[in-house]
Amino acid sequence: MSQNLEKLTAYEILEKRQIKDLNSEGYLLKHKRTGAHITLLLNDDENKVFYIGFRTPPKDSTGVAHILEHSVLCGSKNFPVKDPFIELAKGSLNTFLNAMTYPDKTVYPVASCNDTDFKNLVHVYLDAVFYPNIYKEEKIFHQEGWHYELENKEDDLKINGVVYNEMKGAFSSPDDVAEREIMNSLYPDITYGLESGGDPEDIPDLTYEEFLSFHQRYYHPSNSYIYLYGNLDAEEYLTFLEENYLKDFDSLTIDSEIRQQEPFAEKREIVKEYSIMEDEPVRENTYLTYNVSMGSSLDRKLYAAMDILDYVLCSAPGTPVKQALIDAGIGKDVYSTMENGIAQPYFSIVAKNADEDQKEAFVSVIEDTLKKLVEEGIDRKALQAAVNYFTFKYREGDFGSYPKGLMLGLQAMDSWLYDKKEPFMHIEANQTYEELKEAITEGYYEELIDRYLLKNPHKTILTVKPVQGLTTRKDEALHDRLQAYKNTLSEEEVLAIVENTKALREYQEAPDTKEALETIPLLKREDMKKEATPYINEERKLAGSTLLVHDIFTNGIAYIKLLFDLKQVPAELFPYVGILKSVLMGVNTEHYSYGELFNEVNCKTGGIDVQAGTYGNAKDLSKFLATLEIKTKVFYENRDEALDLIREILLTSDFTDDKRLKEIIAECRSRMQASMTGSGHTVAALRALSYFSPTAACAQQLSGMVQCRLLEDLDSSFEEKKEFLKKNLKALIHYIFRPENLLIDYTGTEEGLAGIEEKIAEFRSTLFTDEVSGTPYVPELSKKNEAFMTAGQVQYVCRAGNFLKKGLPFTGALKVLKVMMGYEYLWTQVRVKGGAYGCMCTFSRSGDSYFVSYRDPNLEKTIETYQEAADYVKNYVADERTVTQFIIGAVSELDTPMTPKGRGNYSLAGYLTGLTMDRIQQERDELLATTAETIKGLSCYIEAFMKDDCLCVVGNGEKIKEEKKLFLSVDQLFH
Incomplete structure (x- = not known):
């Protein structure tokens, strides 16, 4: 889609090129007046993307870059509402809307398939970054960053703020602590040695003046990186950019250089701490890390090769370094990470759940293994598998719900930020992967290990060790420090803080004026698509099984999913399905040995995954479908080999290797605990729903608290339980992998199905047909109202219930209510005023509903907010424009663009749940017809689900103990 940009006299075209890898036309331009750099990727993708980014290297850990990222989206010159971001989130057809702070840059991206909507998003974001209201209203800084809080002069002095609480949550995750300390350890003298997000202990040191100064220094076109992607008129956008923004700025010399860390003369050993509960064990809770700085992100080949090294050394099962450490008993979960999104990339090997006194052995095992690999060579099959895996991933270009143009644009920054002439270096990668393939036989990877991992003195051995009760002691010290500070204040100064607290609250509660709100551009209801996205389902019979076909163009890739119904699995075995999905592919x-199997899979396919699924029944609330699913993506020509590998995995996996099973259980436990620590809102919501929802109770068995407790039990008493485990796994496959349980799901074109019937018939003939017996699993439901204590500094608070059981039918208008609650009531009360980082709600077709908060400093206060929600809705007053805004936001959630694989999954879910297109269309019609009166009438839905009084909280142990009267039981999150 060639465009004539030469006539745009405000810009200089530095480069124009065809990027065949991405079927795109690429441009690199420079704005003559300001020096702003612009990259264009023009193609036929309707999901258009824009971002503006700035180099923002912090000078300290006060989080100024992060607080500014939040704050510039709180009103601007042309859009003077308090929160344009939320106005857009609840009233645009965006497919992506966010902002991100990195260690050395801040990026503001938007995406939309609708031309008018996209222009609106671009306009609001440009105005936000260049002309924010932060200079007019100091309260924005206090709300988003930090402020002293004192509602009455007799109260204890506190600190609150959205970013402050967000980072308290981030600093509560030991995985996050370890990751952050790794980078800090390697680059102590430059920006990467600081916390750009903000250290909660340092955030209160940031002044309003320093905050403004940071914006003045870096948020200027001369320091900007502007990106446009997709099927758009580049001339129109560049003209808009020039006429509305860039022409008003002059060129400025801005020192935002990302300085290089001087290489170390010798490796450094560093010890850091993280908090655990008072009664959590110190043993087997340490992170041991081996970290090296690896050249420059402007080394095109090395940048991609780091992924290959990550795979062949430590990430794939049975890889040499991983296996050597596990065999030596060092860590229960061993993995490697590579960070190539900064100027000086690094590579780390981590042994988690190790002991501090294993440090010397940890280093010795790693280096001995690496030396052996250099001398004897890396397994060629492993290298081939790694290169094939990443080549397939690159060519597929499937980023799930994230727009492809966004992910390409963010990756472009990995080179562009450090060399303004090189935005295309890493996103045009077919040639790079060809070179990496050829390098397999040239000793290239062995040389990288020798040069960067062994002989490189720029290395740290970082130990991150647990300290019991560290959070409590820090909280007490902060409390004492704040009260000591308060005692130094005069009565007038104390009253000033009280007054400021009140003034901030009044600012937060004051509605925007009608005139201000109308500055935010808004689509009309008639701009909304009236028809729901149809399923693409064709049901066929194939060799005695059902084949569900989604005939969609996939560029020669077959997406195949084999679903096995779990209806015959007895109750006593059911939780072990969660174990089985992790054991398959791991033994x-x-x-094949399990290491050889992983490589074989990645040589022949784009991957094979095993997962459990639960699907509610759209017609009968008491029914649900539970499945074990094996999915693969593969080029058509390799389809039969992929099915042979799946058969091998399902029917010949060896469960007799005690050592390997013990390793898998330990790793699963470690990774599940890490996931639960970082996603406390998900834990709380699923647990609360499981008190009354059969579908959620089933999911609890497979991936929730029941699964967590099972893994803890098996890991801590493996020798005692191993024979029982093996017996259950062997029994399970006979209950599951049977012809009568099989459904085959296929996304692709007819070409990819050629000759498949014979292959499926052969596959079916090998499945189990022996007689099985037992009472199938039926969920047991009971209200538990639990709190799960952690060493974290924040809470995740959930209230859940069901409205359908109270006789209220699902309506599409509830999707509008979700947007209104999430971006108005809950947003204002829980996030803006309460200081939580996030808040969510759900009203599902099954009637299952919840409110949940994320990284929340409060507990009882948040519950009170939930309890007042129905009254708020009952008395809700809104004009036509506001309701239209919520409708647009709801339609936006429904109409997120789908990849071919995503469209197939959408169609499959409709088939499995029995949700008809007629019903989906009816719900869409109800959504589009929603009025202010409709919303008010939905208050009874909130009253209905809140009557169930199902409560679950994950969070700070001391806070939970203070509020223990709210719960029927209190327990530690982990045993």
Whole structure:
């Protein structure tokens, strides 16, 4: 889609090129007046993307870059509402809307398929970054960053603020602590040695003046990186950019250089701490890390090769370094990470759940293994598998719900930020992968290990060790420090803080004027698509099984999913399905060791995954479908080999290797605990729903608290339980992998199905047909109202219930209510005023509903907010424009663009749940017809689900103990 940009006299075209890898036309331009750099990727993708980014290297850990990222989206010159971001989130057809702070840059991206909507988003974001209201209203800084809080002069002095609480949550995750300390340890003298997000202990040191100064220094076109992607008129956008923004600025010399860390003369050993509960064990809770700085992100080949090294050394099962450490008993979860999104990339090997006194052995095992690999060579099959895996991933270009143009644009920054002439270096990668393939036989990877991992003195051995009760002691010290500070204040100064607290609250509660709100551009209801996205389902019979076909163009890739109904699995075995999905692909099979199997899979396919699924029944609330699903993506020509590998995995996996099973259980436990620590809102919501929802109770068995407790039990008493475990796994496959349980799901074109019937018939003939017996699993439901204590500094608070059981039918208008609650009531009360980082709600077709907060400093106060929600809705007053805004936001959630794989999954879910297109269309019609009166009438839905009084909280142990009267039981999150 060639465009004539030469006539745009405000810009200089530095480069124009065809990027065949991405079927795009690429441009690199420079704005003549300001020096702003612009990259264009023009193609036929309707999901258009824009961002503006700035180099923002912090000078300290006060989080100024992060607080500014939040704050510039709180009103601007042309859009003077208090929160344009939320106005857009609840009233645009965006497919992406956010902002991100990185260690050395801040990026503001938007995406939309609608031309008018996209222009609106671009306009609001440009105005936000260049002309924010932060200079007019100091309260924005206090709300988003930090402020002293004192509602009455007799109260204890506190600190609150959205970013302050967000980072308290981030600093509560030991995985996050370890990751952050790794980078800090390698680059102590430059920006990467600081916390750009903000250290909660340092955030209160940031002044309003320093905050403004940071914006003045860096948020200027001369320091900007502007990106446009997709099927758009580049001339129109560049003209708009020039006429509305860039022409008003002059060129400025801005020192935002990302300085290089001087290489270390010798490796450094560093010890850091993280908090655990008072009664959590110190043993087997340490992170041991081996970290090296690896050249420059402007080394095109090295940048991609780091992924290959990550795979062959430590990430894939049975890889040499991973296995050597596990065999030595060092860590229960061993993995490697590579960070190539900064100027000086680094590579780390981590042994988690290790002991501090294993440090010397940890280093010795790693270096001995690496030396052996350099001398004897890396397994060629592993290298081939790694290169194939990343080549397939690159060519597929499937980023799930994230727009492809966004992910390409963010990756472009990995080179562009450090060399303004090089935005295309890493996103045009077919040639790079060809070179990496050829390098397999040239000793290239062995040389990288020798040069960067062994002989490189720029290295740290970082130990992150647990300290019991550290959070409590820090909280007490902060409390004492704040009260001591308060005692130094005069009565007038104390009253001033009280007054400021009140003034901030009044600012937060004051509605925007009608005139201000109308500055935010808004689509009309008639701009909304009236028809729901149809399923693409064709049901066929294939060799005695059902084949569900989604005939969609996939560029020669077959997406195949084999679903096995779990209806025959007895109750006592059911939780072990969660174990089985992790064991399959992780143990030896008839023809492969588990390491060889992983490589074989990635040589022949784009991956094979095993997962459990739960699907509610759209017609009968008491029914649900639970499945074990094996999915693969593969080029058509390799389809039969992929099915042979799946058969091998399902039917010949060896469960007799005690050592390997013990390793898998330990790793699963470690990773599940890490996931639960970082996603406390998900834990709380699923647990609360499981008190009354059969579908959620089933999911609890497979991936929730029941699964967590099972893993803890098996890990801590493996020798005692191992025979029982093996017996259950062997029994399970006979209950599950049976012809009568099989459904085959296929996304692709007819070409990819050629000759498949014979292959499926062969596959079916090998499935189990022996007699099985037992009472199938039926969920047991009871209200538990639990709190789960952690060493974290924040809470995740959930209230849940069901409205359908109270006789209220689902309506599409509830999707509008979700947007209104999430971006108005809950946003204002829980986030803006309460200081939580986030808040969410759900009203599902099954009637299952919840409110949940994320990284929340409060507990009882948040519950009170939930309890007042129905009254708020009952008395809700809104004009036509506001309701239209919520409708647009709801339609936006429904109409997120789908990849071919995503469209197939959408169609499959409709088939499995029995949700008809007629019903989906009816719900859409109800959504589009919503009025202010409709919303008010939905208050009874909130009253209905809140009557169930199902409560679950994950969070700070001391806070939970203070509020223990709210719960029927209190327990530690982990045992």
